[in-house]
Amino acid sequence: MNFLIISLIKAALIAFVLLTALAYLQWIERKVIAHIQLRVGPYRVGPHGLLQPLADVVKLITKEGVIPSHVNRLFYIMAPWLAVTLALISIAVIPFGPEITVGGVTTWMQLTDLRIGVLFVLAVSSIGVYGVALGGWASNNKYSLLGGLRSSAQMISYELPLALAVAAPLLLANTLSFREMVQYQSGYWLGFIPRWNAIPEILGFIVFLIAGFAETNRVPFDLPEAENELVAGFHTEYSSMKFAAFFMAEYANMVTVTAVATLLFLGGWTPLFPEPYSDFVPIIVFALGGLIAIYHGLNPARRKDKFTLPAAGLVFLGLAALFGVSLFVPVLKAILMALFWFCGKIGILLFIFIWVRGTSPRFRYDQLMRFAWTMLFPLSMVNLLITGLIVALTTK
Amino acid sequence: MTPLIFFIFAGIAVFCGINLVAQRHPIASALSLVGVMGSLAILYLQLGGEFIAAAQVIVYAGAIMVLFVFVIMLLNAGAEGAAPRVSGIVRYLGLILLAAFLGLISFVIQSMLPRTEGVVFGAFQGGTALEIGRKLFTVYLLPFEVTSVLILIAIVGAIVLARKEI
Numbered sequence: 001m002n003f004l005i006i007s008l009i010k011a012a013l014i015a016f017v018l019l020t021a022l023a024y025l026q027w028i029e030r031k032v033i034a035h036i037q038l039r040v041g042p043y044r045v046g047p048h049g050l051l052q053p054l055a056d057v058v059k060l061i062t063k064e065g066v067i068p069s070h071v072n073r074l075f076y077i078m079a080p081w082l083a084v085t086l087a088l089i090s091i092a093v094i095p096f097g098p099e100i101t102v103g104g105v106t107t108w109m110q111l112t113d114l115r116i117g118v119l120f121v122l123a124v125s126s127i128g129v130y131g132v133a134l135g136g137w138a139s140n141n142k143y144s145l146l147g148g149l150r151s152s153a154q155m156i157s158y159e160l161p162l163a164l165a166v167a168a169p170l171l172l173a174n175t176l177s178f179r180e181m182v183q184y185q186s187g188y189w190l191g192f193i194p195r196w197n198a199i200p201e202i203l204g205f206i207v208f209l210i211a212g213f214a215e216t217n218r219v220p221f222d223l224p225e226a227e228n229e230l231v232a233g234f235h236t237e238y239s240s241m242k243f244a245a246f247f248m249a250e251y252a253n254m255v256t257v258t259a260v261a262t263l264l265f266l267g268g269w270t271p272l273f274p275e276p277y278s279d280f281v282p283i284i285v286f287a288l289g290g291l292i293a294i295y296h297g298l299n300p301a302r303r304k305d306k307f308t309l310p311a312a313g314l315v316f317l318g319l320a321a322l323f324g325v326s327l328f329v330p331v332l333k334a335i336l337m338a339l340f341w342f343c344g345k346i347g348i349l350l351f352i353f354i355w356v357r358g359t360s361p362r363f364r365y366d367q368l369m370r371f372a373w374t375m376l377f378p379l380s381m382v383n384l385l386i387t388g389l390i391v392a393l394t395t396k
Numbered sequence: 397m398t399p400l401i402f403f404i405f406a407g408i409a410v411f412c413g414i415n416l417v418a419q420r421h422p423i424a425s426a427l428s429l430v431g432v433m434g435s436l437a438i439l440y441l442q443l444g445g446e447f448i449a450a451a452q453v454i455v456y457a458g459a460i461m462v463l464f465v466f467v468i469m470l471l472n473a474g475a476e477g478a479a480p481r482v483s484g485i486v487r488y489l490g491l492i493l494l495a496a497f498l499g500l501i502s503f504v505i506q507s508m509l510p511r512t513e514g515v516v517f518g519a520f521q522g523g524t525a526l527e528i529g530r531k532l533f534t535v536y537l538l539p540f541e542v543t544s545v546l547i548l549i550a551i552v553g554a555i556v557l558a559r560k561e562i
Contacts, residue, residue, distance in 0.1 A: 075423070115524060119450035126458025130430070133462070137423065137469050145469065152466045156459065176525055 006107055011092075014111060018091055022251045023053035029354045036358035047308045057244075065240035068139070075138035080238065080245035083131025087252035090124050093117040094259045095178050097269045097338025102331060109338060110179065117178040118170060121260055122163060125215060129155040131249060132217070132224065136234035147233025150365065151224035154214055157372040158221075162211035164380035168204040168387040169197040169264045182268035192274060196267040203383045205265040207376055209349075212257040214372070216250060219357040223365055258349035266345045269338035279333070282323045282340045290316030398517040402442055409435035421475040422468045426461060433457040443515065445523035 027042065027049065034041025042049030067076065097109035114120050129152050136148020170176060173184035187195045198205045214221040225233030235246045262268060271278035290313040297309030323340070326332040363371070412431030419425045433456040440449040482490075522528075532540050 075427075114446075116446050116450050119447070119454065119525075123450050123453035123458060126454050126462075127430070127434075129458075129462055130427075130465070133465055133469065134423075134427075137465075145472075149466065149469055152462055152469075156462060156466070159459075 002105075006105065007111065010107070010111055014091060018088070018252075018255070022248055022255070023057065025251050025255070025350065026056070026247075027053050028350075029357070032351070032354045033358045036355070047304070047311075060241055060244040063240040065242060068141075068237050070140045071237065072138040072140065075134050076237075077242070079131050079135035079138055080235075080242040080249070082134065083128065083249040084245040084252065086124055086128040086131060087249035087256065090121045090256040091252075091259075093120050093178060094256070094263065095182065095268065096342055098334060100331060100334050108179070109335070113177055113179045116176045118166060118176045118181070118260075118264070121256065122166065125253070125256070126159060128249075128253070131246075132234050135238065135246065136224075139234070139237035141237050143230045143232075144234050144236045147224040147230050147236070151217060151234060154217070154221065154223060154368065154372075157369060158211045158214035158376070161207050161372065161376035161380040162215060164377070164384050165204040165208040165211060166260075166264060168201050168380075168384050171384075171387050171391050172197060172200070178263050178268070181263055182270060185267040186270045188274055194267055194270065194272055196265065196270075198265040198267075201265060201383070201387065203379065204387075205261070207380045207383065208261055208265065209352075211372075211376060212261065213353070213356065214368075216253040216257055216353075218250075218254065218353055220360045220363050221368060222362060223368060254350060254353055255346070258346045258353070261349055262342065262345040269342040271337065271341050278341075279327055279337065282337070283320050286316045286320035286323065290314070290320060398442060402439065402517070405435040405438040405442075409439070420478075423465065426464045426468060429464075430457050430461045433461065440523075442517050443523070444520035447523055447525045447528050 030052075031041040031049070042052040045051045045055045067073065092111040093114050095108060095110035095113065099106060099108050101107075132155075133148045133152040136144040136146075136151065139145070169181070173181050175181060175184065185194070185196050189195055193199070213219075217224050224230075225235070230236070235243055238246060271281070273281065293309045293313030293316060297305055297307075297313060300306045300309070323336060326336045409432050412428040412435065416425045416428035416432065419428060433452060437449040437452040437457070440446075440452060
């Protein structure tokens with residue numbers, strides 16, 4: 001019974017945080033791309049457009065959901081929900097931090113640890129393609145169909161290098177559970193180089209990230225929704241919440257891919273620096289951020305900055321103070337440190353995803369396929385063989 | 397709890413299997429087959445075969461069936477027309493023969509089963525990736541290698557056949 005209650009609390013917490021983060025990820029993406037393109041991005045709803053996600057959600061919910069007349073109704077309605085469900089389900093096996101004890105209850109910062117956690121994520125992502133393919137087909141529109149076809153061909157092709165890139169760190173750690181994966185990567189070489197898989201497996205890490213871009217249909221692999229060729233690709237005929245579901249699925253997939261990359265290659269929640277030094281990193285980062293914001297607030301470039309930047313600066317300083325306090329409270333420290341490093345790594349990877357979208361053009365379709373089969377696949381294969389050889393030679 | 401889950405997913409598997417045959421549209425049939433694969437994976441999981449369950453979803457539901465759906469979409473196969481009308485006698489005769497056939501099959505299976513106690517959920521522990529890998533590379537090494545050569549031949553054959561078209 002106790003287990004059930006704790007699991008319910010954790011599930012509710014994770015669902016709430018994840019859905020909010022997904023909404024704000026979209027805001028961050030619009031802001032970052034806007035600044036890359038010398039615009040300001042969303043600015044009207046709330047200070048610096050901070051309430052824009054809320055406004056978007058309200059808009060999408062209250063909009064009329066049009067169902068075109070010649071669609072295959074069952075599959076048309078099923079597709080977006082299939083996509084979003086399969087995209088959100090992977091978060092259940094992602095661990096966010098170590099085992100903690102809160103008020104006498106000991107629990108892991110994770111919903112459930114499967115012995116085959118890595119395979120579970122691969123399995124869920126491999127059936128995730130049905131949402132996009134079905135949506136494209138059921139819309140009864142040639143642009144949608146082409147988008148769905150491209151998406152399934154692309155996901156089948158890139159799943160291969162992705163899975164092979166994942167297999168190499170699994171060989172090193174000799175486990176399929178995310179939890180043990182992170183435990184394998186804790187510790188430091190020579191006392192200061194983190195034992196992350198990304199260092200011996202740099203090739204695998206790069207292949208994984210590239211294949212991850214393709215699996216999530218992001219630029220430069222966003223052929224399924226290429227605007228200048230296919231209108232909007234597989235979701236051309238979708239509106240209102242059904243469109244939002246596809247949108248949410250894309251962002252949830254991004255979070256999953258970056259979380260898996262963090263867990264397999266970047267050591268999960270293990271800090272970049274050895275123990276006593278790593279404790280001060282979040283304090284320094286947040287305090288510096290706060291001070292810079294306050295400085296710019298005192299020398300405002302725009303009229304509004306006089307109020308918004310000092311407010312943001314105070315929030316950052318507050319966070320720094322929170323981390324400072326946590327040094328004296330072991331429970332708080334365990335939670336906050338793990339979250340800081342884990343979310344920090346995911347955040348950096350997500351920023352790279354957005355950054356690439358802001359800078360790089362789209363592949364041509366034949367380039368996309370040739371790249372997967374003649375470049376990534378042999379590369380990941382060679383990486384796996386070398387890793388296997390080294391593991392075979394070093395273990396008795 | 398476990399028998400309940402077993403019956404739910406066994407029911408879904410049977411329903412999807414019948415639906416696969418009954419549906420007129422190839423996409424609907426293909427998706428029913430995905431349903432069968434998915435529920436079978438759950439049953440494997442219940443029996444302790446966690447690796448087989450994951451492989452079932454990744455290989456069958458995720459890779460093979462996606463290719464099926466992909467090809468159906470690519471060829472844009474439409475719904476089949478209604479089956480030609482069958483006379484009443486044939487229909488009733490078919491029903492009786494079907495019952496007889498099912499009875500015969502169940503009798504044969506029943507008589508072939510070893511007389512042991514029933515399956516206990518959670519009793520089997522050898523389904524982890526570790527155990528299966530160890531078995532594959534020691535006891536079943538020859539079948540494993542032969543299968544991989546067979547798959548290689550199939551791939552080469554597929555490429556040769558496809559090149560002829562280009």
